[in-house]
Amino acid sequence: MIDRTKLGTYFDIFMNVVKQPRCSITIIAKNIGHTGRGRRRATISEYLKHMYESGISLKPNLFLKDYDDPQRKAYLCRKNDRHKIGETFKLLREDRKVTYVAFISGLCDFFLTSRDPTLDLSTYDLEVVESSILYSPIFIIPQGWHLPFDKAAQNVLGYQFEEGNLERESCGILDWKELDMRIFDSMRENVRRPFTEVSEITGVFSSTVKEHFYKHVLPCCNVAHYFFPKGYDFYMKNLIRIHTKCEKSIVNALKCLPCTTYVYPLEKGLIITLFHENINITMTFIEKMEENGVIEHYTLFTPLWYDHI
Incomplete structure (x- = not known):
């Protein structure tokens, strides 16, 4: 070697x-x-x-590409009654209509996603501050994995930003058989899961699982990969809602950071999950991006209680 x-x-x-x-x-x-x-x-x-x-x-995950049916939606919500917010979070985690939820601090209490159009958040006494179609998330492969965070942040600021937004195109309607969905559900949290294990869950031969995975499931998905040089739990995390005309450049610039960054494209703007070691450095480079016109405006949230996506 x-x-x-x-x-x-x-x-x-x-x-x-x-x-x-x-x-x-x-x-x-x-x-x-x-x-x-x-x-x-x-x-x-x-x-x-x-x-x-x-x-x-982290084990590579499967995410569906953008489809009209099922269509992902993202919500930023605030609880009207300030009592038992933690209990509400637990209930949302258990709701099968909710695909992901994070308890956050800031102007909102929850960031959550769903593919179910019948989801009624008023039953949880939640006010929807913002809702949007959620396009396929981007999980950035970090090129600054070997750099200290302050140096990597400087490299982000040194990027030559230009206007240009991410594409938001639908693949139409997802045409899967029940077996394809069961394979997807069994492998969504670990693309490397042995086909023999999936075979036991789905009740079909492993050769059938393999054929359906490569022929039907994988072509309809993106694979999320994660790298955190000091370990996932070491880093502080912030959720940032930004409006910008430089989406493509921001995604490319974030490659300079040491860790994978999560980017959630909404109908207008982005939500970014940023992993960092120093909130002062993080706020400085975000503020400078706003001063330089790269970001039009932003809202910062801190995740308090959440599961990894």
């Missing part, structure tokens, strides 16, 4: 999974030069296991 830091090896393993989400340990070992006498394939397997257990990386 070529000389490299352990973190560099982790990132090389991560990038192999990015390029081929279900690539085998043997292929990863070959691609990063971990072959030959005295070099155990099991070492790469142990590294990948450690990455997932420590939160340096």
Whole structure:
């Protein structure tokens, strides 16, 4: 194996999974030069296991591309009655119509998503501050994984921003059979889940699972990949609602950061989940982006209680 830091090896393993989400340990070992006498394939397997257990990386997730049916929606909500907000969060987590919910501080109490048009948030005594179609989230592959956060933030500010927004195009109506949806549900939180396990859940042969996955499921999805050099739990997190005419440039600039950044395109503007080590540095570079006209205006939220997406 070529000389490299352990973190560099982790990132090389991560990038192999990015390029081929279900690539085998043997292929990863070959691609990063971990072959030959005295070099155990099991070492790469142990590294990948450690990455997932420590939160340096997370198991790759499946996200549906943009479809008119089912259509994702995002909501920023405020609870009218200020009592038992935590209880409301727990109830929202248990609601099968809610695909994700975060309890946040700021001008709103909850950020949540759903694909069910019958979801009635008034039953939770929630005022919808903003709702929007939620287009397929973007999970940015970090190129600044080896840099300290302050240096990476400076690189973001040094990016040559220009106007241009992300495309928002629908793929139409999702035409899946029941088996395809069951396979998707079984693998959405781990694209690398063995087909034999999915076979036991769905009740069909693993060869059938494999065929449907590659032929029907994967082409209709995007795969989310995550990298956090110091581990997912190490970093502070902020949710930022921004309006800008420079969406494409912002997405490209955020590649300079050490961690994966989550970008949720709405009908107008973006919601960004930013992982960082210093709120003062973070606020400074966001403020400068606003001063420079890259961001028209923004609202900052702090996640208090949430599950990883």
